[in-house]
Amino acid sequence: MKAKRIVVVMQSVFLGLGLLVLTPAVNPTSAGKPSNPPPTAATLKATIPASQVNSNPKSQPKPLATWECTTSWYGEGFDGQPTANGEIYDMYAITAAHPTLPLGSIVRVVNTKNHRSQVVRINDRGPYIVGRELDVSYEVARRLGFDQSGLAKVRLELLEVPSRTAPERRD
Secondary structure, X not given: OHHHHHHHHHHHHHHHXXXXXXXXXXXXXXXXXXXXXXXXXXHHHHHOOHHHHOOOHHHOOOOOEEEEEEEEEEOOOOOOOEOOOOOEOXXXXXXXXXXXXXXXXXXXXXXXXXXXXXXXXXXXXXXXXXXXXXXXXXXXXXXXXXXXXXXXXXXXXXXXXXXXXXXXXXX
């Protein structure tokens, strides 16, 4: 029975890797389909707390934690699908997926190569590829300048973790 599980897991891994190899790395805005308009200031305010939108570095909050990791982006194949927190994924939103950070966490993502940064909200789980710790939306990758390459080394700065409500007690 254990051997059967291992075979199924290995088949899943190889199938996933095969899909990655066969999927063309195309910029979704140049694929001939009409693109969604870029997010407006109103959209940003709806998805990121107002305290995080200011781009003045002196007024930016100090991070709770900082670390470096490899990030990728996800787009058309997931656009319109539900995310881990129940929202519908929008590849033009300012959001990201992380395997362990609490959903609703706010992080600043800084591309270590060009020093561009973007504050994003964690609303999904992933990535599910060994060696990657963050998947950002296509729009975030575009703003950080790695939409064409697909991968970037980034610094993550955890800015805010959502408060947890106390569970109800049963007596």
